[in-house]
Amino acid sequence: MRWTMPPDKVPEAWFNVVPSLVPPLDPPLHPGTRLPVGPDDLAPLFPMELIGQEVSSEPWIDVPGEVLDVLRLWRPTPLVRATRLEQALGTPARIYYKDESVSPAGSHKPNTAVPQAFYNKAEGIDRLATETGAGQWGSALAFAAALFAMECKVYMVRASYDQKPYRRMMIETWGGQVVPSPVADPSQPGSLGSAISDAVADAASRQGTHYALGSVLNHVLLHQTVIGLEAKEQLALAGEDLPDVVIGCCGGGSNLGGLTLPFVADAGVRLVAVEPSSCPTLTAGRFDYDFGDTVGLTPLLPMYTLGHEFVPPSIHAGGLRYHGDAPIISNLVKSGRMEAVAYPQAKVFEAAVHFARTQGTIPAPETSHAIRAVVDEALAAKEEGAERVILFGYSGHGLLDLSAYDDYRNDRLDG
Amino acid sequence: MRWTMPPDKVPEAWFNVVPSLVPPLDPPLHPGTRLPVGPDDLAPLFPMELIGQEVSSEPWIDVPGEVLDVLRLWRPTPLVRATRLEQALGTPARIYYKDESVSPAGSHKPNTAVPQAFYNKAEGIDRLATETGAGQWGSALAFAAALFAMECKVYMVRASYDQKPYRRMMIETWGGQVVPSPVADPSQPGSLGSAISDAVADAASRQGTHYALGSVLNHVLLHQTVIGLEAKEQLALAGEDLPDVVIGCCGGGSNLGGLTLPFVADAGVRLVAVEPSSCPTLTAGRFDYDFGDTVGLTPLLPMYTLGHEFVPPSIHAGGLRYHGDAPIISNLVKSGRMEAVAYPQAKVFEAAVHFARTQGTIPAPETSHAIRAVVDEALAAKEEGAERVILFGYSGHGLLDLSAYDDYRNDRLDG
Numbered sequence: 001m002r003w004t005m006p007p008d009k010v011p012e013a014w015f016n017v018v019p020s021l022v023p024p025l026d027p028p029l030h031p032g033t034r035l036p037v038g039p040d041d042l043a044p045l046f047p048m049e050l051i052g053q054e055v056s057s058e059p060w061i062d063v064p065g066e067v068l069d070v071l072r073l074w075r076p077t078p079l080v081r082a083t084r085l086e087q088a089l090g091t092p093a094r095i096y097y098k099d100e101s102v103s104p105a106g107s108h109k110p111n112t113a114v115p116q117a118f119y120n121k122a123e124g125i126d127r128l129a130t131e132t133g134a135g136q137w138g139s140a141l142a143f144a145a146a147l148f149a150m151e152c153k154v155y156m157v158r159a160s161y162d163q164k165p166y167r168r169m170m171i172e173t174w175g176g177q178v179v180p181s182p183v184a185d186p187s188q189p190g191s192l193g194s195a196i197s198d199a200v201a202d203a204a205s206r207q208g209t210h211y212a213l214g215s216v217l218n219h220v221l222l223h224q225t226v227i228g229l230e231a232k233e234q235l236a237l238a239g240e241d242l243p244d245v246v247i248g249c250c251g252g253g254s255n256l257g258g259l260t261l262p263f264v265a266d267a268g269v270r271l272v273a274v275e276p277s278s279c280p281t282l283t284a285g286r287f288d289y290d291f292g293d294t295v296g297l298t299p300l301l302p303m304y305t306l307g308h309e310f311v312p313p314s315i316h317a318g319g320l321r322y323h324g325d326a327p328i329i330s331n332l333v334k335s336g337r338m339e340a341v342a343y344p345q346a347k348v349f350e351a352a353v354h355f356a357r358t359q360g361t362i363p364a365p366e367t368s369h370a371i372r373a374v375v376d377e378a379l380a381a382k383e384e385g386a387e388r389v390i391l392f393g394y395s396g397h398g399l400l401d402l403s404a405y406d407d408y409r410n411d412r413l414d415g
Numbered sequence: 416m417r418w419t420m421p422p423d424k425v426p427e428a429w430f431n432v433v434p435s436l437v438p439p440l441d442p443p444l445h446p447g448t449r450l451p452v453g454p455d456d457l458a459p460l461f462p463m464e465l466i467g468q469e470v471s472s473e474p475w476i477d478v479p480g481e482v483l484d485v486l487r488l489w490r491p492t493p494l495v496r497a498t499r500l501e502q503a504l505g506t507p508a509r510i511y512y513k514d515e516s517v518s519p520a521g522s523h524k525p526n527t528a529v530p531q532a533f534y535n536k537a538e539g540i541d542r543l544a545t546e547t548g549a550g551q552w553g554s555a556l557a558f559a560a561a562l563f564a565m566e567c568k569v570y571m572v573r574a575s576y577d578q579k580p581y582r583r584m585m586i587e588t589w590g591g592q593v594v595p596s597p598v599a600d601p602s603q604p605g606s607l608g609s610a611i612s613d614a615v616a617d618a619a620s621r622q623g624t625h626y627a628l629g630s631v632l633n634h635v636l637l638h639q640t641v642i643g644l645e646a647k648e649q650l651a652l653a654g655e656d657l658p659d660v661v662i663g664c665c666g667g668g669s670n671l672g673g674l675t676l677p678f679v680a681d682a683g684v685r686l687v688a689v690e691p692s693s694c695p696t697l698t699a700g701r702f703d704y705d706f707g708d709t710v711g712l713t714p715l716l717p718m719y720t721l722g723h724e725f726v727p728p729s730i731h732a733g734g735l736r737y738h739g740d741a742p743i744i745s746n747l748v749k750s751g752r753m754e755a756v757a758y759p760q761a762k763v764f765e766a767a768v769h770f771a772r773t774q775g776t777i778p779a780p781e782t783s784h785a786i787r788a789v790v791d792e793a794l795a796a797k798e799e800g801a802e803r804v805i806l807f808g809y810s811g812h813g814l815l816d817l818s819a820y821d822d823y824r825n826d827r828l829d830g
Contacts, residue, residue: 004421360558
């Protein structure tokens, strides 16, 4: 069962959870002065409109028409009931997922890449620089840049650049330029932290170039709330009231936030973050101010962190390999509004293969973390003999991650 | 702009063009006797229900409920108006495409894989054998087999098996078994013809195993007519009457037939087949009886053919590398109802990249042949200053073909 909606049902305003957070968010701090950063600190990197959204206290922010025009190329995304998975599990739970894999780049990332490209272009910027790990974010930004006729330079973690050429080719097909990072030292395999440093340095030093970040920041999570807003409307179409639990995988937190933030005010709805055991920021990190990057160029953010020098093992869920979490997500976990759970890779892929063989589609390794938690929730409901409505985020497809499945089948996974 | 329809709008009957063809189809012949083949000749390979569909004179054939249940996992597929491409071309033409890339296997192939698996299962068969070139058909059948809890053995052309591991991994993720073909001679790179021979030999020699073919035969094109039937309904939703021209790429002809057959009776609608210059069956082949495979195990089919020993160059559009064409398509071309045009690879990828940078999605190399013809139709309309409604088949995505785009950008294409 699948609930689609026509393009005119794409939400025309984003939901801003920040003004309703209790306790309120702590501000980002300047690393030198440890005073709150102001717009001037961010202006070399971001357009004023995004800086305004980052600190806005308005609960709703209008989506520009030009952004809606592009989002409507694939949105609203379908809400799907995973009936065949339910039957295979023999669970009384009703499992729904919001399918963000249908975007041109294959994940939720274009939801924020498009407005970020638009606002930059509107303020006269015609070139964007960014980093990418496995390539999900870099490809989303290259897609968005192509549609607004902008240049896009992607600093790609060298290990991925060398080993996973498909995302690079995708970026280049859209006209983006990809270089391996760290640029300064070709002998290094690189990391997301070092690639952020390269991209920030590029944007800070070049007139007409800005930087774009694909997760963590408030404005990124804001843009992703179209996911949860649409899902709420589609659940009503499916004849459901509120879900009992909403589940999403968490790297930086943008997919998770996009799905869950519109449910924060619904007190009876449990919110669950799922992360890898090998990068357990929410389940084993400390809540503290820390840098967003490895080198220490970014403001200090209040978040759960494993320390900005933590290098996660190279698990297949590249999008979940980040030492920290979005301040908004961290706030919700700290206050007890959101739960967090961690799983090792093999358990995650076991659930992913079960999903592929019942529902038919092959999920991304990141998405598969959410699926693992969903299966366990559905089995718990069966144990209790209790109905339960589960909503989860199908953040991306696994078509460029098939070697991960090959490793799983051949017992080559650890972590 | 995009027109979606709810799952209950999947057509509940397939359209069978065969009884309305003028002149009628010539029958397939037994290669030994050169007499028309009968059901008994085909029974070792196919279930009786499919054999019946192959020769049916009924204009409509009901889709079983169990098949509808699975098709509704992704159908109806969207009809999309390529507004951004129109604008980039400055054409007065209105360009629509039927997006079959949204299926779990990423192409139109599951439309027939699902009923083929179902009818076999219903007649007590629990194992299917088939061949695959680049892997589109093999992955579609493995997907369908997984959903009906059947075994699936795929003989994959060895060159693809060695060089393109992703489709093999996809098949294995769904639980299928893949072996390189020819099985008998590991020193050979193989061909589609030899892989058909391996698969047919497997099915003919094993109790409980049948063979499944992904194109060419009447029942395969029949199952694909859901594409054109849905498109007709969606064009009406879009406020269009009939299209002026319907365009599809042609390998064996199942995608092309699925889209165009429901328009055959609409006299004013032009139908256009697009094929590669390097495998020009319709534009440079002869109309004759020929074998479907290389070795000569299959019945003789009346079709345009380059000769069953013709080995096409290894262009990226693996799905268009076939020495013949479906008898139904051949009949339509021979009678003048359908036109055919051929393009070289570089022209095809030029159009594909233009599409990706305007519409956002990256098409399969096969699909890109149709896009090349669409662009030329749209430019002709511009030249004439004439409105024109163009419908084309977006048969699959290019996410597992990104190296083809890399070759295009780096001038490594020929043919």
